[in-house]
Amino acid sequence: MFYWPIDDEIRLRLWERQDAFALAELVRAEAGHLGRWLPFATPAYQESDALTYIDRSRRDWAMYVGLELAVTRAPGWDVVGSVGLHTLDRVNRKGELGYWLSERQQGRGIMTRAAAAMVDTAFTIFDLNRLEIRAQPGNSRSRAIPERLGFTQEALLRDDIRHPHGYVDHVVYGLLRKEWAGR
Ligand SMILES: CC(C)(COP(=O)(O)OP(=O)(O)OC[C@H]1O[C@@H](n2cnc3c(N)ncnc32)[C@H](O)[C@@H]1OP(=O)(O)O)[C@@H](O)C(=O)NCCC(=O)NCCS
Numbered sequence: 001m002f003y004w005p006i007d008d009e010i011r012l013r014l015w016e017r018q019d020a021f022a023l024a025e026l027v028r029a030e031a032g033h034l035g036r037w038l039p040f041a042t043p044a045y046q047e048s049d050a051l052t053y054i055d056r057s058r059r060d061w062a063m064y065v066g067l068e069l070a071v072t073r074a075p076g077w078d079v080v081g082s083v084g085l086h087t088l089d090r091v092n093r094k095g096e097l098g099y100w101l102s103e104r105q106q107g108r109g110i111m112t113r114a115a116a117a118m119v120d121t122a123f124t125i126f127d128l129n130r131l132e133i134r135a136q137p138g139n140s141r142s143r144a145i146p147e148r149l150g151f152t153q154e155a156l157l158r159d160d161i162r163h164p165h166g167y168v169d170h171v172v173y174g175l176l177r178k179e180w181a182g183r
Contacts, residue, residue, distance in 0.1 A: 003072070006117050010110055011077060012069040015057050019070060019079060020050040026079065026102065033103040037139050039163045041100075057084070067121065071114050073105065080105040083114045085122055094130035095122060099145070106141065112148050119149060123177045130177070134160065134170040146173035150183055 003013040015023075027034065027045040034041035040049070053068075060066035068084035081101035088095040097118055101111050115133075122128045133151060135142040147153075151173035159167035 003077075004069070004117070006113055009074050009108075010113055011072045011074075012083065012114060012117065013072060014061065015054040015068060015070050015082075017051065017054055020047045020054055022079060023050040023054070030103055034100055035164075037136060037142065038100060039161065042164070060086070067118075067126070069118075071099075071101065071110065073110065081111065081114075083111065083118050085118060085126065088126065088128075092130070093128045094132065095126065095128050096132045096134065097122070098133075099142075112145055115145050116149055119175065119180060123180055128177065131175045133173045135173070136168050137171055143171060143173075146175070149175070150179065151175040152179075 001013060001016065003011045005011050024045055024047040027041050027050070028043055031041050031043045031045065040053075057066070057068035060068065065088050066084065066086045068082065068086065070079045071081040071083055072078060073080045081099065083097070083099040085095050085097055097115060099111050099115060119131060122131045131151075133142075133146040134157070135146075137143075137156070152175070153171060154174045155172040157170045157172060160170040161168050
């Protein structure tokens with residue numbers, strides 16, 4: 001299996017169909033933690049939902065319109081989260097970065113390091129000029145990631161996404177390729 005070592009502790013890799021069972025179990029087990037911010041993460045999440053997601057993520061990579069990767073951690077390289085480039089706009093050379101991490105893996109800098117690697121990928125492999133991260137105003141852990149990586153807080157979008165519990169606002173963070181290169 002191809003994997004991308006970020007450092008001694010973290011590897012990123014493409015999702016595999018055989019991840020579906022474990023992914024579905026993880027999402028269900030962590031629905032309380034993830035579902036607060038991510039609409040897909042409910043206690044009803046099934047292996048078939050995971051398979052649909054995995055197939056789509058592999059198709060997107062094959063078509064070069066996105067890159068959704070599993071985040072794995074030493075020593076066993078179990079999946080602990082996900083990080084992905086999506087909503088790519090080739091004409092304007094921009095896209096969005098999204099992520100989630102298992103609750104018990106928080107607080108170690110895993111996602112900040114994985115996200116930094118994906119920012120590099122966005123500006124090199126995907127040749128983007130602009131990258132966005134969107135987070136709900138109350139999601140301080142998520143907002144801390146673009147803030148650590150030097151993104152600029154640019155806007156507040158009202159009722160941006162429809163969650164099971166209603167519409168939610170999003171803070172938009174933006175980073176330009178020249179800012180990343182000059183950091
Ligand atoms: C958003 C989310 C991935 C952030 O996880 P996180 O663990 O806080 O982020 P990181 O893995 O980057 O870890 C940062 C923490 O590790 C610490 N840390 C340790 N080593 C570090 C390092 N080398 N680099 C950066 N931070 C480091 C930081 O100080 C920070 O700790 P703090 O929370 O006490 O300030 C996680 O909370 C999550 O999945 N939430 C639910 C889903 C979600 O909200 N997704 C995003 C939707 S927009």
